[in-house]
Amino acid sequence: MIKTRDLIKKYDKNPAVNGLNLDIEAGTFYGLLGPNGAGKTTTIKMLSTLLPPTSGDMHIMNERVKRGQKHIQAQIGVVPQHYSLQREFTVYETLIHHGMLQSMQRKEMKTRIEELLIFAKLDQDAHKLVAKLSGGNKRKLMIIRAVMHRPKILFLDEPTVGLDAAIRRSIWDLLKYLKSEGLTIILTTHYIEEARVLCDRIGMMTHGKIVIENTPHELLKDVQAYVVEVFDGQKTHYAYFNTREEATAYSHKQVDDVLIRRSNLEDVYVKYTKEKVEAL
Numbered sequence: 001m002i003k004t005r006d007l008i009k010k011y012d013k014n015p016a017v018n019g020l021n022l023d024i025e026a027g028t029f030y031g032l033l034g035p036n037g038a039g040k041t042t043t044i045k046m047l048s049t050l051l052p053p054t055s056g057d058m059h060i061m062n063e064r065v066k067r068g069q070k071h072i073q074a075q076i077g078v079v080p081q082h083y084s085l086q087r088e089f090t091v092y093e094t095l096i097h098h099g100m101l102q103s104m105q106r107k108e109m110k111t112r113i114e115e116l117l118i119f120a121k122l123d124q125d126a127h128k129l130v131a132k133l134s135g136g137n138k139r140k141l142m143i144i145r146a147v148m149h150r151p152k153i154l155f156l157d158e159p160t161v162g163l164d165a166a167i168r169r170s171i172w173d174l175l176k177y178l179k180s181e182g183l184t185i186i187l188t189t190h191y192i193e194e195a196r197v198l199c200d201r202i203g204m205m206t207h208g209k210i211v212i213e214n215t216p217h218e219l220l221k222d223v224q225a226y227v228v229e230v231f232d233g234q235k236t237h238y239a240y241f242n243t244r245e246e247a248t249a250y251s252h253k254q255v256d257d258v259l260i261r262r263s264n265l266e267d268v269y270v271k272y273t274k275e276k277v278e279a280l
């Protein structure tokens with residue numbers, strides 16, 4: 001569905017994306033996980049044909065992508081990182097406007113809007129002004145607007161950043177529903193838990209490159225199952241063990257405070273990037 005080879009994007013001479021090779025199959029929920037500045041937004045902009053690469057190849061639905069290919073763009077929905085709604089439109093007008101831009105038939109638009117408003121739990125707010133919506137509902141509106149025209153691929157750039165945990169979960173439910181409709185979804189996030197909950201595959205990205213990619217389950221196998229965290233008063237040291245018994249034996253030898261826990265995706269991320277990412 002999406003394939004890139006040696007994709008590079010430089011701003012001036014600085015590479016923001018530095019040799020990206022992706023193979024994403026149809027129907028996959030794919031997460032690009034990485035800290036600020038890793039190159040996630042630049043990747044999404046190139047894949048969604050908004051930004052031309054400096055070099056490299058990109059295929060979407062078996063077709064080589066060049067800038068401004070209308071028939072490929074019609075198969076793509078994009079939810080950008082920053083709010084991009086007309087404040088003076090109502091929720092309903094926002095969706096109608098998008099449907100018209102996508103040349104949808106009026107009858108089809110009406111049915112699709114009703115369906116999406118219900119799934120996004122925005123049906124009570126259909127005639128509310130965008131300016132009056134909460135941050136979470138604005139984000140949901142951007143998501144359903146992006147899929148109004150039934151694209152095959154949805155790109156989401158940090159869809160839950162800055163939202164509280166309850167709203168974030170309701171957005172996750174909406175995204176799970178869209179995936180069940182058969183969409184291929186590519187999401188960027190710096191929330192590890194978001195990638196773990198939603199994604200079939202995760203590419204961990206730093207300095208413009210994917211450093212490891214796999215299913216969340218397989219990624220976890222990359223670190224030993226138990227971690228002992230030892231805080232020496234200034235810094236936390238992490239030691240990894242295959243069994244709880246080994247971890248416990250190690251913890252008994254420590255003089256400082258210790259915590260024993262199961263390892264998680266953050267441990268995998270730190271192992272590969274030596275960078276901390278924000279946990280939920």
Ligand SMILES: Nc1ncnc2c1ncn2[C@@H]1O[C@H](COP(=O)(O)OP(=O)(O)OP(=O)(O)O)[C@@H](O)[C@H]1O
Pocket residue numbers: 011012015016017034035036037038039040041042043
């Ligand atoms: N228009 C631009 N001009 C110059 N440099 C840019 C531009 N856009 C991004 N960059 C730089 O490219 C690098 C990658 O940025 P990008 O926004 O793709 O990363 P990101 O992983 O999405 O980070 P964030 O989570 O902060 O959005 C960063 O060093 C950034 O400063």
